[in-house]
Amino acid sequence: MQYEMVAGFETHVELATNTKIFCSCTTQFGGDPNTHCCPICIGLPGVLPKLNRAVVQYAIRAGLATNCHIANISKMDRKNYCYPDLPKAYQISQYDKPLCENGYVQLSNGRRIRLNRIHIEEDAGKLIHKRGDTYIDYNRGGVPLIEIVSEPDIRSVEEAKEYVEKLQQIMRYIGVSDCRMQEGSMRCDVNVSVRPVGSDKLGTRTEIKNMNSITFIGKAMEYEFNRQVELIESGGEVEQQTLRYNDSENTTSPMRGKEDANDYRYFRDPDLVTISVSDEEIDELRKTIPELHFEKVERYVGQFSLSEKDASNIAKYRRIAEFFEQASDGVKNPKTVANFIIGQIFRRLETEDDKESFDIKTTAAQLRELVKLIDDGKIRNNLAKSTLEQMLDTGKPASEFISESDMAGLDESALEGLCRKAVESNPKAVEDFKKGKQKAVKSLVGFVMKESRGKADAAAAEQLIISIIG
Amino acid sequence: MVTREDVINIARLSKLYIAEEELDEMTKAMGDIIKFADTINVASEQGVEEFDNINNLKNAFREDVVVPSYERDEILKNANDIDEGHFLVRKRV
Numbered sequence: 204m205q206y207e208m209v210a211g212f213e214t215h216v217e218l219a220t221n222t223k224i225f226c227s228c229t230t231q232f233g234g235d236p237n238t239h240c241c242p243i244c245i246g247l248p249g250v251l252p253k254l255n256r257a258v259v260q261y262a263i264r265a266g267l268a269t270n271c272h273i274a275n276i277s278k279m280d281r282k283n284y285c286y287p288d289l290p291k292a293y294q295i296s297q298y299d300k301p302l303c304e305n306g307y308v309q310l311s312n313g314r315r316i317r318l319n320r321i322h323i324e325e326d327a328g329k330l331i332h333k334r335g336d337t338y339i340d341y342n343r344g345g346v347p348l349i350e351i352v353s354e355p356d357i358r359s360v361e362e363a364k365e366y367v368e369k370l371q372q373i374m375r376y377i378g379v380s381d382c383r384m385q386e387g388s389m390r391c392d393v394n395v396s397v398r399p400v401g402s403d404k405l406g407t408r409t410e411i412k413n414m415n416s417i418t419f420i421g422k423a424m425e426y427e428f429n430r431q432v433e434l435i436e437s438g439g440e441v442e443q444q445t446l447r448y449n450d451s452e453n454t455t456s457p458m459r460g461k462e463d464a465n466d467y468r469y470f471r472d473p474d475l476v477t478i479s480v481s482d483e484e485i486d487e488l489r490k491t492i493p494e495l496h497f498e499k500v501e502r503y504v505g506q507f508s509l510s511e512k513d514a515s516n517i518a519k520y521r522r523i524a525e526f527f528e529q530a531s532d533g534v535k536n537p538k539t540v541a542n543f544i545i546g547q548i549f550r551r552l553e554t555e556d557d558k559e560s561f562d563i564k565t566t567a568a569q570l571r572e573l574v575k576l577i578d579d580g581k582i583r584n585n586l587a588k589s590t591l592e593q594m595l596d597t598g599k600p601a602s603e604f605i606s607e608s609d610m611a612g613l614d615e616s617a618l619e620g621l622c623r624k625a626v627e628s629n630p631k632a633v634e635d636f637k638k639g640k641q642k643a644v645k646s647l648v649g650f651v652m653k654e655s656r657g658k659a660d661a662a663a664a665e666q667l668i669i670s671i672i673g
Numbered sequence: 674m675v676t677r678e679d680v681i682n683i684a685r686l687s688k689l690y691i692a693e694e695e696l697d698e699m700t701k702a703m704g705d706i707i708k709f710a711d712t713i714n715v716a717s718e719q720g721v722e723e724f725d726n727i728n729n730l731k732n733a734f735r736e737d738v739v740v741p742s743y744e745r746d747e748i749l750k751n752a753n754d755i756d757e758g759h760f761l762v763r764k765r766v
């Protein structure tokens with residue numbers, strides 16, 4: 204029998220606010236253990252949590268960017284469980300009145316992954332297990348999270364990867380999170396079940412907890428899919444379980460058994476008052492949502508005739524996209540700008556983080572000036588390329604490296620003179636060309652380019668040389 | 674109705690130990706508490722506007738401005754056990 208994968212995601216994203224969700228401690232990553240703490244985030248009795256306004260705004264923006272309906276009235280609830288990462292023995296979260304509901308993320312194949320909800324909650328502390336003892340650092344405790352809950356609409360590992368990447372891009376674009384999976388600021392719980400192709404019933408699902416790498420998500424889902432299919436094929440039944448993925452062995456194993464079935468006894472947090480957001484406030488926040496990655500790709504392809512791949516590579520990083528748009532403003536061919544970015548500038552930005560932070564010396568205006576020199580026929584591409592390297596090294600404008608004489612170009616008689624010189628100085632190449640070796644002319648053109656220090660028009664030189672030889 | 678099983682389950686979730694001989698008393702006590710709370714259902718809701726919380730407060734927000742955290746020594750003062758600046762939970766044998 205043929206089976207299909209059915210998967211849904213619960214994605215935790217740490218918000219990039221300055222302070223924690225209920226107190227004014229910093230959210231900065233790292234820091235010595237237990238130095239970003241106060242009585243509120245270590246859960247001492249008698250304290251009064253107070254909701255960070257920015258958390259509500261960030262979460263609403265996340266909702267708007269993923270096509271959610273924003274609730275005018277929402278509230279905070281207590282989710283009770285006893286575990287040392289949670290000093291109050293409850294997590295403040297949202298239960299039946301989340302901030303955002305009924306959104307979707309659209310994949311490149313046109314399918315929409317529906318979002319059931321996005322709610323806000325506090326992160327737990329970090330537990331470090333050493334020699335059987337548990338060390339607790341509450342710096343992360345109280346850092347604001349949004350939990351993005353999808354419907355089980357994902358049908359393959361490829362869709363899952365694209366979904367996670369897309370969420371990552373959206374959240375980075377709107378600036379609500381850096382979504383660094385390796386630092387834990389984005390983590391996924393993946394629900395996987397299988398069913399015979401054509402069936403519309405949902406199978407029993409298992410939940411793989413706390414995945415923090417897209418590669419491992421793919422591997423874990425594949426493993427889990429195969430495990431469940433084999434189980435069913437051999438007459439067994441899938442047990443509803445919470446699993447841990449072991450990346451060194453590429454397997455999943457149960458985390459907690461049935462006897463620990465969750466019973467969170469949610470109730471409204473009496474310390475926190477109702478969150479009320481007016482339609483006007485929502486509209487104001489809507490105005491802050493920038494054009495998103497995939498919208499930019501469409502525009503770059505349509506308006507600037509970039510290839511889909513180039514457009515995507517540039518639009519993927521918000522800062523690079525902004526740089527590209529500024530540098531292309533008013534130039535004849537934005538493709539030239541794109542080529543400089545992807546060809547030369549990317550070579551200096553090795554990692555994803557480098558590209559994300561996009562820390563280069565050259566400004567968009569400087570690149571635009573350089574490209575305009577090409578547009579105006581004042582310099583050739585080769586010279587522009589070497590000039591750009593110098594600009595990137597120093598942060599100085601093109602005019603520092605290109606002299607007036609460079610920009611003058613070559614007049615026709617000078618070009619003809621150089622072409623004749625090329626033919627006279629390279630009898631072997633001329634001979635080869637006459638024998639029918641078309642390529643030989645290239646070395647003659649190369650001679651001209653070198654003699655003119657890149658100023659000659661290569662195409663014109665080639666024609667001229669052919670006519671001289673001919 | 675609160676059953677003995679409910680009490681056992683809630684005690685387990687709350688990590689409380691309740692002795693076998695306490696269970697009957699506990700079950701009755703919890704039943705009484707819930708019955709008392711249920712008296713609210715007797716009240717008529719007619720003509721009463723729905724309200725969201727008892728004091729009807731809304732939007733008590735804090736601005737997103739960092740205030741220095743506590744000294745770590747202060748934070749760790751209540752800890753039973755400390756090591757390397759962490760709260761420490763020792764392995765239970």
